[in-house]
């Protein structure tokens with residue numbers, strides 16, 4: 001059964017050689033940012049996440065909200081396995097795929113087709129799965145003969161089409177996203193949106209960080225509001241969204 005359990009999870013970033021004495025007070029006086037503690041004269045700790053306890057089950061479509069620096073990206077990275085908590089435990093049962101950085105692992109000297117293979121392998125697909133899907137992915141990009149030339153010859157939009165098509169070709173049990181992925185010219189954007197929606201609808205657990213109320217209201221059945229690395233509110237969209245957005 002797909003599920004996620006975070007127990008007393010904290011993520012700390014030590015900053016060495018910090019010399020600004022008033023740093024802590026300055027930052028804590030605003031809504032943005034994680035918690036800041038001065039450890040010694042020279043070391044300051046920024047707590048991106050501060051003692052998070054959280055259980056996510058199948059069917060949870062979670063929207064993550066919070067001001068800049070509240071800890072959303074840090075939490076997405078813990079859930080993707082990119083960060084290990086500096087305290088506490090993160091138990092993740094299920095295949096998690098993150099669409100946080102879809103360009104990760106892209107090689108400008110490799111062809112489009114080779115890059116699709118690379119990206120798929122990075123997401124955990126087996127060679128057989130890649131062989132089964134590659135033609136569909138190539139077709140979705142609509143890049144034609146460009147698929148057989150090096151990626152460095154692509155325009156930015158063409159690179160994004162390729163990264164998008166490969167990254168959305170897997171149907172994971174846990175889908176982790178930072179805002180909605182949208183790319184390309186009008187025709188591609190329309191197809192891309194449909195593909196994203198079908199991915200989001202088919203995943204067992206969705207975690208979507210966003211600053212868009214409409215997007216969260218449309219796709220989520222649970223909203224978690226982070227502030228200074230802690231959970232300020234966790235509940236139904238109709239309760240949490242108005243409290244946050246006002």
Ligand SMILES: Nc1ncnc2c1ncn2[C@@H]1O[C@H](COP(=O)(O)OP(=O)(O)OP(=O)(O)O)[C@@H](O)[C@H]1O
Nearest residue numbers: 013033034046047048067068069070071072073074
């Ligand atoms: N690599 C890092 N080194 C030091 N501090 C970091 C690092 N990454 C994040 N932080 C700190 O952790 C806190 C949480 O940052 P995070 O990126 O998770 O916020 P966020 O909610 O995603 O913000 P935004 O909406 O601006 O993307 C911030 O105070 C930030 O300064």
